Amino acid sequence: MTLSLHTIKPAKGSKKKRKRVGRGNASGHGTYSTRGLKGQKARSGVSNLKRLGMKMTLMRTPKKRGFKSLKPKDHVVNLILINDNFKDGETVNPKILLKRGLIDNIRLGVKILGNGELRLKGLKFEDVKISESAKAQIEKNGGKNNESKDKKYLQSKKKVVNKK
Numbered sequence: 001m002t003l004s005l006h007t008i009k010p011a012k013g014s015k016k017k018r019k020r021v022g023r024g025n026a027s028g029h030g031t032y033s034t035r036g037l038k039g040q041k042a043r044s045g046v047s048n049l050k051r052l053g054m055k056m057t058l059m060r061t062p063k064k065r066g067f068k069s070l071k072p073k074d075h076v077v078n079l080i081l082i083n084d085n086f087k088d089g090e091t092v093n094p095k096i097l098l099k100r101g102l103i104d105n106i107r108l109g110v111k112i113l114g115n116g117e118l119r120l121k122g123l124k125f126e127d128v129k130i131s132e133s134a135k136a137q138i139e140k141n142g143g144k145n146n147e148s149k150d151k152k153y154l155q156s157k158k159k160v161v162n163k164k
Contacts, residue, residue: 078112078113083116083120088123091125094110111129124143125146
């Protein structure tokens, strides 16, 4: 017989069977199941955290407050980046933003934020969310935002994200 991983067995007597409690009186651990008579420790739902200082170690560990949302966040693109990567009258949509390396993927939504001053004229925004401050600057410079397509696009993206 050759020695290999599937033929290795523990030495005789080295493995002990675990105590199976509450499996009838013939087992020797029936009736009270090694818990003794009555009292708090005989009841169900009493944890062993009181032993070995476990409660103190639990109380000492710092707890994280609040929560982290599982909802995916939009990719953020500031107006400063749009100034650097686009020209007057161009269209800004997730596919073009991805090609120019401003976002990682188009699965998540894209939001344009008003950080910086928009210098370009006549930009067209499609399939993106736009903050109020950015919207004001875009309208001031004669840009357009395709609102109706924007909402449909975002709803389809929500369905894709929720399916995962």
